[in-house]
Amino acid sequence: EPEVTQTPSHQVTQMGQEVILRCVPISNHLYFYWYRQILGQKVEFLVSFYNNEISEKSEIFDDQFSVERPDGSNFTLKIRSTKLEDSAMYFCASSTGTAGEKLFFGSGTQLSVL
């Protein structure tokens, strides 16, 4: 079965530094998403992206966050100035966008902000 791949699997950074989390969605998918899960908490929606623009974002997705599809295959999440509370597992997902359709999730990037 096709997979969503994420790199790196672990990222350690200092508070205030910029990080870029990378994802390669499934090739024929049109909708791309970032979710995160803080340890012990729920998986939370961050942002959805379609047709080269953000289609929806949550309150978590503030000005410190940005997403980009720099080429035909990659989808990135950038955090400009990381905070301690950004430490979480970040999941990328993709779908074809049909109503009620499942999302395919990657294995996640564990971000640790020190």
Place this chain on the structure above:
Amino acid sequence: DQQVKQNSPSLSVQEGRISILNCDYTNSMFDYFLWYKKYPAEGPTFLISISSIKDKNEDGRFTVFLNKSAKHLSLHIVPSQPGDSAVYFCAASGGDYGGSQGNLIFGKGTKLSVKP
């Protein structure tokens, strides 16, 4: 605001028996409900979904039941196998919060342990 609730953090079941995982929701406008399974160090994997216009959907050993009047859904796994041991997340989409189909509201998850 917990729109999707999974009140049991864990469940232990004997191999071969039925596992029943429960989920409650508060937003009557949700139009799809999904169950995901998650192993450690992996992302959530889709299991089964149900539209709000149905009350049951079955796929092999997995059946999801939806009771709209009670705002409750459940996932039945029968027979349970040790490989089913994972965290199970209930999720919902749609609704009047303005969410698109890909904006899933997740519950906190239930850790299922199936003992041989």
